[in-house]
Amino acid sequence: MSISAAAPSAETTPARISPHELLLLASVFIVAACGLVYELTAGALASYLLGDSVLQFSTIIGTYLFAMGLGSWLSRYLKHQLVAQFLKIELLVGMVGGLMPAALFIAHSLLPPGQLAAFRVLLYGLVLLVGALVGLEIPLVMRILKKQFSERYALGDLVSQVLTFDYLGALVVALAFPLLLVPHLGLVRTGLFFGILNVLVAVWALLLFRTQLRAWAGHAWACAAALGILLVALLGADRLTSWAEDRFYGEHILLRESSDYQRVVVTQGNAGTRLFLNGNLQFNSKDEYRYHEALVHPAMAGHGAPKKVLVLGGGDGMAVREVLRYPSVQSVTLVELDPHMTRLFSTLPLLRKLNEDALLSTKLNIVNADAFGWLEQQAMEYFDVIVIDFPDPSNFALGKLYTTSFYQLIDQHLTAGGYAVVQTTSPLLARRSFWTVVSTLEAAGLTTTPYHAHVPSFGEWGFVLAGRRPWAPPRELPAGLKFLDLNGLPALLNFPPDMARVPTEVNRLSNQQLVHEFEAEWGKVH
Numbered sequence: 001m002s003i004s005a006a007a008p009s010a011e012t013t014p015a016r017i018s019p020h021e022l023l024l025l026a027s028v029f030i031v032a033a034c035g036l037v038y039e040l041t042a043g044a045l046a047s048y049l050l051g052d053s054v055l056q057f058s059t060i061i062g063t064y065l066f067a068m069g070l071g072s073w074l075s076r077y078l079k080h081q082l083v084a085q086f087l088k089i090e091l092l093v094g095m096v097g098g099l100m101p102a103a104l105f106i107a108h109s110l111l112p113p114g115q116l117a118a119f120r121v122l123l124y125g126l127v128l129l130v131g132a133l134v135g136l137e138i139p140l141v142m143r144i145l146k147k148q149f150s151e152r153y154a155l156g157d158l159v160s161q162v163l164t165f166d167y168l169g170a171l172v173v174a175l176a177f178p179l180l181l182v183p184h185l186g187l188v189r190t191g192l193f194f195g196i197l198n199v200l201v202a203v204w205a206l207l208l209f210r211t212q213l214r215a216w217a218g219h220a221w222a223c224a225a226a227l228g229i230l231l232v233a234l235l236g237a238d239r240l241t242s243w244a245e246d247r248f249y250g251e252h253i254l255l256r257e258s259s260d261y262q263r264v265v266v267t268q269g270n271a272g273t274r275l276f277l278n279g280n281l282q283f284n285s286k287d288e289y290r291y292h293e294a295l296v297h298p299a300m301a302g303h304g305a306p307k308k309v310l311v312l313g314g315g316d317g318m319a320v321r322e323v324l325r326y327p328s329v330q331s332v333t334l335v336e337l338d339p340h341m342t343r344l345f346s347t348l349p350l351l352r353k354l355n356e357d358a359l360l361s362t363k364l365n366i367v368n369a370d371a372f373g374w375l376e377q378q379a380m381e382y383f384d385v386i387v388i389d390f391p392d393p394s395n396f397a398l399g400k401l402y403t404t405s406f407y408q409l410i411d412q413h414l415t416a417g418g419y420a421v422v423q424t425t426s427p428l429l430a431r432r433s434f435w436t437v438v439s440t441l442e443a444a445g446l447t448t449t450p451y452h453a454h455v456p457s458f459g460e461w462g463f464v465l466a467g468r469r470p471w472a473p474p475r476e477l478p479a480g481l482k483f484l485d486l487n488g489l490p491a492l493l494n495f496p497p498d499m500a501r502v503p504t505e506v507n508r509l510s511n512q513q514l515v516h517e518f519e520a521e522w523g524k525v526h
Contacts, residue, residue, distance in 0.1 A: 024208070025165045027201045028141055031090075032169030035134040037194040038097035039064045040177045041187050042127050045101055047395075048187075048263060048278045049108050049119070054396045063124055064131040071135020078140065082147070083209040086140045087219055090202035091226045093133045098195015098230050100126050101187045102240055109247035138166060178260065186258055188241050192234040199226045249276065254350065259340030266351070273354065274457075275316060277391070284457040285354055288318055290483045291423075291461060294453035294492065296322035297484050299385050299421040299465055301474035306384035309333070310413070312371045312401075314389035315341030317355030323387065324358055325478040332364045333383075339368040372400060375409040383413055386420040392518060393425075393433070393507075399515040402437055403507050407444035407466070419467040420446070427452050427499040428460040430521040436504040436514045441466045443506040451492040452499065453483070460499065 039061060046056035078085045107122050181190045203223050210216055233240070245256060251269030258264070265276040272286035283291065296319055300306055305328040311319050315336035323332055336342050345351045346359035359366065367374060388410070393399040400406060410420050422441070427434040441448050446466035455461050465471045473489050495501070507514035
């Protein structure tokens with residue numbers, strides 16, 4: 001395509017962009033959007049499947065940027081047939097990047113347990129490959145545009161226009177990815193959709209520069225094949241995801257949905273009804289009563305007559321179910337970050353049956369908010385019992401909910417005779433993590449009573465009671481409990497030598513020591 005040089009010099013008067021030029025720059029926008037999507041899907045998948053979102057996103061982004069730099073450096077060796085090279089790279093990016101989420105899901109499902117190292121090799125290998133290909137794109141686009149429009153634009157104007165569209169594409173995708181793409185398309189379909197967009201850029205280049213391509217028919221067949229493969233994969237994305245999850249969970253899946261915060265899967269089989277969040281087991285209906293009775297009743301019964309109770313986390317309503325066994329309770333506030341969880345467990349019949357319609361109680365007020373921020377805003381709210389049922393501290397976002405700063409907030413919202421109770425991972429498998437929580441509560445000025453219970457689905461599981469006064473065993477418990485009784489309570493406080501206290505550091509916002517301890521201990525287990 002040739003452009004007349006009759007326009008004024010670009011050094012003095014900016015040239016008006018022609019429709020063809022605008023379309024070429026629009027392709028830069030699409031290329032940038034696609035490149036960022038592949039980076040974000042890789043990071044999201046790594047955090048879903050490997051945990052610790054901060055670590056996974058940081059390492060994925062660092063690896064991806066390095067690969068982009070490598071690709072930009074390699075672009076200097078592409079000197080001939082630039083349009084043909086660009087077209088091939090677009091097809092490769094679209095195919096590899098578009099299929100990457102599906103390939104990773106399949107690999108994670110097929111690999112035997114304990115083979116996370118092999119999965120990480122595949123993950124980072126694909127990230128390096130896609131990043132290098134994306135790094136080749138923009139230098140090639142600039143060289144093609146410079147060759148086509150050198151008479152109309154100074155190099156500086158050309159670079160500024162290309163980078164403007166590049167950064168604009170990145171901005172749009174950065175906003176759309178968490179708000180629109182993942183909630184409505186899911187990771188697999190998002191990757192495939194943007195892979196198709198990459199191939200369509202190649203098709204556009206094929207049509208626009210058809211006179212400059214030596215093997216036009218071959219390129220056309222390659223575009224058609226790539227587009228066909230991605231469209232077929234897009235149409236079968238739901239089946240593929242279902243197959244991968246069926247392989248991973250190994251039993252009938254009743255529900256699989258993605259919220260803004262996590263992947264929610266509910267399964268049913270001989271083992272009972274089980275809830276998984278991002279692939280991690282949260283409860284099993286056959287033994288969850290052991291966990292929730294141990295979590296709730298020592299604090300509630302130890303108080304005597306709690307009237308106002310706060311439950312942090314526990315969006316499944318199981319802890320609220322146990323709290324409502326006490327006639328003295330007048331109000332319960334449940335603070336759960338993910339509204340999807342409280343909606344599922346208050347509307348679906350099977351899940352409502354598990355929590356005995358606890359989330360529909362007139363005594364309950366549900367707040368969907370971050371617990372840390374919510375507590376900071378409740379200056380004059382005080383509770384007799386605070387039940388803290390957060391996921392394990394597997395990343396820094398969760399780790400902040402186990403720090404001295406958070407426990408000081410808890411202390412500020414307890415009545416004078418109130419108790420807080422924290423689920424505290426396994427004192428057997430994660431001994432240092434367990435006692436780190438105990439040390440952190442004590443550093444916040446609270447008196448602690450550590451205890452543990454055996455939950456078959458999890459093994460030995462730990463809890464810590466904390467308050468301003470020492471805890472004393474209660475004189476009575478609610479009727480109808482399946483696990484706890486007054487005679488068995490003292491045994492929960494006994495820690496054999498392999499779970500006995502060890503010296504640990506305090507977990508603070510400034511060091512997040514607990515996250516490091518947890519990763520080290522559970523990493524050995526898995």
